[in-house]
Amino acid sequence: MAAPPIFQEGASLTRPPFFNGKYYGWWKNRMMDFIIAENYDLWNVVMDGPIIPTKLGADGTVLPKGRLELTPENKIALQNNAKAKNILICGLGPDEYNRISSCSTAKEIWDTLQTAHEGMSQMKKCKIDYLNRKYELFRMKDGETIQEMHSRFTSIIDEMDSLGE
Template sequence: MAAPPMYQEGASLTRPPFFNGKYYGWWKNRMMEFIIAENYDLWDVVMDGPTIPTKLGADGTVVPKGRLELTPEDKIALQNNAKAKNILICGLGPDEYNRISSCSNAKEIWDTLQSAHERHMSPMKKCNVDYWKRKYELFRMKDGETIQEMHSRFTSIIGEMDSLGESLPSGKAVRKFFSVLPNSWESKVEARDLDFEEENMKLMARIFRKC
């Protein structure tokens, strides 16, 4: 997924990634990893919905348990519900919070954000796909651009295509990047076997470290 340009914030083990209404695909992946790292049970809550402790009522129907009827396991389930919701809320700016303020649980929040930032793009999806494919095909190094800036632009384009369902094999992306490097970089690139994607990614990393 494409990351915001000039993104400088470091990763945090205690603070959820922040979403300000742009680069949803990037935020979505980071938030998923953050929640899973916190507790995989929380991710189940986001995907499957909250666990509500229940019991059989006097008439034989299933009803929620009262507060004094909760077992330790019930309390853990309720705590997971609250924690998953709180993590998502803490990762949203004011505009996005207003969008989900009426949601009662983490799954509703997640689904609402997906609906707003992914599914509603479908009428314009083909146009967006064509736009980013064109950006990819015409990609070149700009005058005065550093190799790091060039790489950042390139990965942003790849990320946008991926978010629209147009994923590229990493080997193909590496070959494309190498093919548009200026002549002054040819001596630094020794990609003799471009079929080995992992080796090429390592090679690319070595190139950037030399910049």
């Protein structure tokens, strides 16, 4: 989860972190914090999917409510998905947007990006094994400053953390 070598973007309370296809783990953590800071319910929508308001049909089947049947609570639930989607989309460059353009929920967007950049569970395990090996063999390089070594070490730890290790 190394940070970009040349960090040009300033932090903003109103603009989500931008992802251009590089440094996914770094962006993922920043985006998670941004969404939670905006509204914790939005993060629940990203992780669990939206709440779809439903009603019982005449034959006992469960049907989605029509636009005119929504309660204020239903509208807030639907709005939370739209807000979370908007935050995620506003934080993506054109190439990443093309990857998720067919997604209809914030959860689908998040899961699609995660699969594309972290891989499926087998790929994730390989990355974790690789990072564990880098951690075990970690040594200071010739001519490297303490600050550079610390930054390199922190990058390994942060990337392992972003993969759940």
